[in-house]
Amino acid sequence: MTVKVLYFAWVRERLGKAQEEIELPPGIDTIGQLMSWLADRGEQYAYAFERPQVIRAAIDRNHVRADARIEGAREIAFFPPMTGG
Amino acid sequence: MRTTVRLQREPFEPAAEAAKLSAGRTDVGALVTFTGICRADENGAAITALHLEHYPGMAEAEITRHVEEACTRWPLLGATVIHRYGRLLPGENIVLVVTASSHRQAAFAAAEFLMDYLKTRAPFWKLVEKAGGPSWVEAKAVDDAAAERWSKPAPLR
Numbered sequence: 001m002t003v004k005v006l007y008f009a010w011v012r013e014r015l016g017k018a019q020e021e022i023e024l025p026p027g028i029d030t031i032g033q034l035m036s037w038l039a040d041r042g043e044q045y046a047y048a049f050e051r052p053q054v055i056r057a058a059i060d061r062n063h064v065r066a067d068a069r070i071e072g073a074r075e076i077a078f079f080p081p082m083t084g085g
Numbered sequence: 086m087r088t089t090v091r092l093q094r095e096p097f098e099p100a101a102e103a104a105k106l107s108a109g110r111t112d113v114g115a116l117v118t119f120t121g122i123c124r125a126d127e128n129g130a131a132i133t134a135l136h137l138e139h140y141p142g143m144a145e146a147e148i149t150r151h152v153e154e155a156c157t158r159w160p161l162l163g164a165t166v167i168h169r170y171g172r173l174l175p176g177e178n179i180v181l182v183v184t185a186s187s188h189r190q191a192a193f194a195a196a197e198f199l200m201d202y203l204k205t206r207a208p209f210w211k212l213v214e215k216a217g218g219p220s221w222v223e224a225k226a227v228d229d230a231a232a233e234r235w236s237k238p239a240p241l242r
Contacts, residue, residue, distance in 0.1 A: 009138055009210035010221050061143035063206065077140060077208075081224030084137070084144075084168065084209025085121055085180050085200055 003070070007048070008079035011055060014048035024070070031057045032066035034076070049078075056081060086156065087163035087185075090148045092139065094171040099181050106163035106185040113162050115189040117196040119182045125175035127222065132215045137170040137179065140208035144168070151202045155184070158198070159191035166199060168209065198235050205232040 006019045028037050032052065039049035049055065057064050058077040070076060087106055091097075099120045107113040123135050152164050163185035173179060182199045186192040203209075211222040 006140070008140055008208065009212070058140070058143055058208070061140075061146050063147075077143070079140070079208065080210060080221065082205060082208055083211045083222045083224055084139070084207045085204035085228075 001071075003073050004075045006075065006077040008077065010080055011048050011078050015044050029069055029071065030066065031059070031064055031068045031070060031076070034070060035066070035078070054081065055079070086161070087165075088152050088156070089165040089167070090145060090152055091165075091167045092141075092144055092148075093167065093169055095169075097167045097169070097178060097181055099178065099183075102165050102167065102181055103183045106165060106183055110162075112187060113185045114187045115185070115192040117182075117184045117189070117192040119180075119196050119200055120178050121180040121200075123173045123175050123177050123179055127213045127215070130215055132175065132213045134175075134214040135173045135179070136212040136214065136219075137168075137173065138210045138212065139168075139170045143208050147207050148203065151199060151206070155195045155198055159184075159186065159195045161186050161191060161195055164195065164199070166203070168203065168207065170209070172214075201228070201232040201235060204228040 001024045002021055003024060005022050007015050012018050028034050035049050035052040038045050055078050059068060059073045060075050099118055103116055103118045107116055125131060148166050152166060155164060161184055165183040167181040169179055182196050184192045184195040205228050212219050
């Protein structure tokens with residue numbers, strides 16, 4: 001399954017990219033598993049995802065928790081806690 | 086029911102936006118306007134500008150969901166949320182929330198609810214420009230606590 005992954009704020013800065021298409025390997029079923037898998041992709045990924053507990057996620061533009069299942073997702077986003085308003 | 090959700094780079098005019106919610110009608114008895122403004126300091130340090138990054142598509146959707154939620158919780162006659170993005174200077178307006186109702190309680194509560202949710206759930210991130218280099222604004226526990234109090238079912242009025 002190929003999914004579009006977006007990154008914002010310091011997650012984006014640490015990775016040096018705002019988005020990419022990722023072919024999900026079998027066995028990656030949840031947001032938490034995807035973060036661990038991404039963290040193993042290289043130095044910048046390890047830096048961006050070094051504290052997965054603080055990173056927030058969205059699936060198809062809805063907030064989700066780390067245990068959310070990603071099956072069927074078209075767009076997944078990772079970002080720091082929000083500071084709008 | 087008049088609702089408006091807008092994200093824009095350009096400045097907005099709070100008084101003009103507020104007036105639109107009561108124009109041409111006589112059932113609005115209360116109009117609450119909140120404007121968030123860019124300060125010249127962040128944690129005591131002087132800043133030169135604020136950069137607001139957002140998640141296009143999700144930001145509009147998330148704010149709209151909360152405006153709809155506010156409309157189910159309180160008897161509102163109108164609601165407007167405008168949030169700017171891009172580079173803002175101290176003194177410039179960042180965000181506007183206007184709520185209209187027959188009575189003040191609903192208008193005050195809905196405006197607070199919307200602001201508390203904008204702070205913690207709307208996908209926006211602030212980067213401050215200052216001497217010594219830019220830095221991301223950290224989320225505040227006090228904002229989470231403010232949003233949390235709305236997770237209990239609210240009284241209708």
